[in-house]
Amino acid sequence: MKIICSIEELRDHLRGQLRTAFVPTMGSLHEGHLSLMRLARQHGDPVVASIFVNRLQFGPNEDFDKYPRTFQSDVEKLEKEGVYILFAPTEKDMYPEPQEYRVQPPDSLGNMLEGEFRPGFFSGVSTIVTKLFSCVQPRVAVFGKKDYQQLMSVRNMARQFAMPTEIIAAETYRAEDGLALSSRNAYLSDSERAEAPELYRVLNRVAQNIRNGNDDIGKHEQLAMRSLAERNWQPDYVAVRRRIDLQSPSADDIAQKTPLVVLAAAKLGKTRLIDNLEI
Ligand code: PAF
Numbered sequence: 001m002k003i004i005c006s007i008e009e010l011r012d013h014l015r016g017q018l019r020t021a022f023v024p025t026m027g028s029l030h031e032g033h034l035s036l037m038r039l040a041r042q043h044g045d046p047v048v049a050s051i052f053v054n055r056l057q058f059g060p061n062e063d064f065d066k067y068p069r070t071f072q073s074d075v076e077k078l079e080k081e082g083v084y085i086l087f088a089p090t091e092k093d094m095y096p097e098p099q100e101y102r103v104q105p106p107d108s109l110g111n112m113l114e115g116e117f118r119p120g121f122f123s124g125v126s127t128i129v130t131k132l133f134s135c136v137q138p139r140v141a142v143f144g145k146k147d148y149q150q151l152m153s154v155r156n157m158a159r160q161f162a163m164p165t166e167i168i169a170a171e172t173y174r175a176e177d178g179l180a181l182s183s184r185n186a187y188l189s190d191s192e193r194a195e196a197p198e199l200y201r202v203l204n205r206v207a208q209n210i211r212n213g214n215d216d217i218g219k220h221e222q223l224a225m226r227s228l229a230e231r232n233w234q235p236d237y238v239a240v241r242r243r244i245d246l247q248s249p250s251a252d253d254i255a256q257k258t259p260l261v262v263l264a265a266a267k268l269g270k271t272r273l274i275d276n277l278e279i
Pocket of ligand 1: 024025026052054125128150
């Protein structure tokens with residue numbers, strides 16, 4: 001595997017490649033990321049991964065500085081997966097001058113759910129993904145469903161800008177007890193790690209109630225928030241939305257069984273976890 005930091009060198013290596021499959025990451029790689037690499041391999045060749053902790057998508061009080069950085073072990077994992085190039089730019093490589101041009105998602109997607117609690121997050125993600133796509137010029141790029149709203153935002157962006165990159169969705173990778181794998185799980189203490197799968201259990205309860213035809217969605221959302229709070233979580237939201245656009249479902253949507261997804265974000269101690277489940 002070639003490890004490349006500079007955009008120029010990356011372009012030199014990828015010149016003429018028409019089937020590149022790309023997996024952008026912020027490193028601290030776990031099995032979930034590796035499953036994205038495997039999916040990428042099914043959709044293209046060569047597979048290019050990136051590791052870049054993107055300052056633009058972190059708020060001033062968020063965890064940019066302490067975000068786990070495990071470069072050496074990440075490299076070993078990617079090598080085993082047969083990744084051809086790891087693009088690992090420094091901040092200077094990626095942002096040699098202040099990034100004044102930004103990609104702004106629409107308020108209807110960018111300011112709700114995650115966007116409400118992490119202002120600027122989706123603009124930061126859209127900007128770096130656009131820039132990474134411009135560097136790698138992939139035919140396909142793989143994003144995990146764990147970050148459901150991010151996946152939707154990137155997919156809409158790629159479509160609206162007529163980017164020549166197909167966005168592929170990968171299923172969420174879970175530990176045996178149901179916890180969705182995330183680099184931020186590394187922040188959890190042992191007792192928090194034991195409690196963490198409760199988020200997925202709560203999502204399952206909401207989904208099951210709705211599947212059983214109990215369609216008072218507001219009630220399920222509130223009960224879910226309360227049950228998390230009773231176990232000392234600080235929930236930001238538990239929200240049932242339409243899969244197609246993440247808007248709240250109308251009575252007609254419920255009657256017509258429009259595909260839904262339940263999404264949640266909550267803090268356990270100091271660690272903020274997100275998860276979702278398609279209903
Ligand atoms: O999901 C992530 O790891 C990041 O948001 C991404 C897509 C690599 C952009 O920095």
